[in-house]
Amino acid sequence: MTKDTAAEPLDALDEEILAALRELYSRADPCPADLVDRVGFALTVRQLHAEVAQLTDQYVPTRGLGTPTEARTISFSTDELGIMLTVTHAGRDRSRLDGWLTWGGAVVQVTSADGSVRETTADDDGRFVLDELPRGQTRLLVSNEGSRPVVTPGFTI
Template sequence: MNADGRELEALADAPLDELDLEVLRRLDALVDAVDPVPAGLVERIGIALTVEALHAEVAELHLVGEAAGAVRADETSIEAGTITFTTDVLTVMVSVHPEGDRLRVDGWAAPAGLLTVELHQHGDVVVTSSNADGRFSFSDVERGPARFVLRRPAEPTVPIVTPQIEL
């Protein structure tokens, strides 16, 4: 190894100084400006990790009727009207109704029974319960990407998670 190589190796082994920290701060600002973290990415990662950690049952999406396609750069979504999600243990139908600039979401689960139903949207979670017939609803819902998490009393630690849809 020549003298230049030994000098570079010694510098690489040295602790960070103020100049190093300033270079890293500027690099961080540059990356944030040129390639920012996509909106909602942190939430989607959190949900994905939660699903994996809980070994959740992931619901499969089935369209009912015709839905208008929604094009999104950050995640494939479907603009919902009426859709059905199915798993081996539960089928859920969701119907979306405009109420001014907001929405009402009505849902039905089969087999009928009590469920805890979570609406995940924009980093917030709204929780409701189904009745004994498996019916649930959310009112005053914002338009935008959303997903549902359903929990059965018999297996509360194994949630059923729907794909993201566009309400």
């Protein structure tokens, strides 16, 4: 008759078997590198009852004459809001973000890769600028009185 060990505490052999299973699954079906960011984004959207803007266009112009700078234009949209961003690299690890919204006077919150949050208010024409943003994964939250907040998916600056 075999002994039922289900109720006994884990021993060294159990730990070894579990470690081997963990290694097997890590190789066969690894966790996506951006899973934590995607879960955090989903929770933010749910908590804010926000609308998610869709990426509609991404354009990287060629370098022109004069000082070589690389700029990139990114557009997002919802049924109520259009967002156009120009990202310009400003040094080794910093970027400048020039933005235009179809909502003049909206509050724009930028969450950077390092977790820092910067906030500004667009002018009456919907224009805003943020300098010295750290490069990496970035997300915008746009709020305007009387409308649901809009959040963009993460994008890299």
